[in-house]
Amino acid sequence: MSSLVRRPPLVFPAAARHTATVIFVHGLGDTGHGWAPAVENWRMRSKLDEVKFILPNAPQIPITANGGYRMPGWYDIVSIDGSADSLRRSEDEAGILQSQQYMHSLVQSEIDSGIPSDRIVLGGFSQGGAMSLFSGLTAPFQLAGIVALSSYLLLSLKFPQLVPKPEYNKATPIWMGHGDRDNVVNFQLGKRSHDMLKEMGYNVTLKTYPGMAHSACPEELDEVEEFLRSRLPALGDKAQDNGKSEL
Template identity: 35%
Template sequence: MTITTDTPLLDTVEHETGASPQWSVLWLHGLGADGHDFAPLVPELVRPDWPALRFVFPHAPVRAVTINNGVRMRAWYDIVGMDFPTRADSAGIEESLAQVDALIAREQARGIAPERLLLAGFSQGGAITLAAGLRRQVPLAGLIALSTYLPGASQAARHRVAAATAQPVFMAHGMGDPVIPLIHAEQSAQALGELGFDVEWHRYPMAHQVCAEEIRDLGDWMGRRFAL
């Protein structure tokens, strides 16, 4: 199968849990991190009865981030202010959505159909995950959004593609998150539910991070996807 895209592919870190992977997990890091950030999570998350997986951790482009005094760092989009409805740079989001589509197309060219690919992200990477999922004309196996929110949640209906709601969503957040307050995640989960998405929502007594209970719950959710 040959699938072409005009968008250059991002550099990635990859980890395969077995020979001839049957599924892929495309995982987007948070602001200022890189593709190595969540790679150590793989052995904690993966279970012995799962099929062989290919984890793909891309590096976001380096760009100036306005709220960080214009310092250049890896970011999926610029953050132009503290007001959540308008803080995300729309041009940067569109660029990142195209880059995610290109990586999904590469997985398809490598034999992983969209219905066997999970798109995951933490914080800023999770925002791109939800924005990408909202527009998917060919549904993925599911969306994983950790410590994040949906940019422009109040206007999400404008971008939603009808077929996209076939994608189940796992959302999890820290109750004491100082970076993305819990209320914004809750509002995003509610907005997705109202649009027809099947959202499994979790919150934990933590800050802007992941915890063991979250990894356990995510593993349970992923296992149900693989069993279908």
């Protein structure tokens, strides 16, 4: 596992002064390019001009549910039968923890380049949303927010033991979106994950999209954009002032 070959992420620089970063993680079988149109649409609307977008690419790994066929994946999946419990059975803990380390390294690189962790949002779709949720809540730094679309909480049976102390993201806003006709990541699994996090005291919201299958709709993407704007407001002149405070 340690010899995984990773393609570099797809990066969209901030249109204005770079003061915030969004790392958005694709799902199984996809690449960072799969979410490029959504990012380009957000950039075109000029509401997130200070945000740099990073779209990571998963390594090619064998997926048991697909007969061992290699495809871009953040962790192996044994079964995808549409039931709420299939994705929780025989979870690939080693693969999940390896991808978690990679997600943390992407955030750390942004921190090292001068972006505070509380100006960074980690989000994704399906496997990517699951990795963002898990990696964000187990991170050793406080994030601005977490987005999890059509996804669920990984390693939920032992999750409390995997969270660091102190819990840096106990109060971090988490935005989950899920279609109630999802036949890949069952809606009930997403709702169960939301309810479990709520019971543990996390600041989590779940938005349900009636009739939506395992996908994202324009309304959902608009609401993600609003969440990003609320968590990463433009700093404008304040960023400039901070940059020359010692002059």
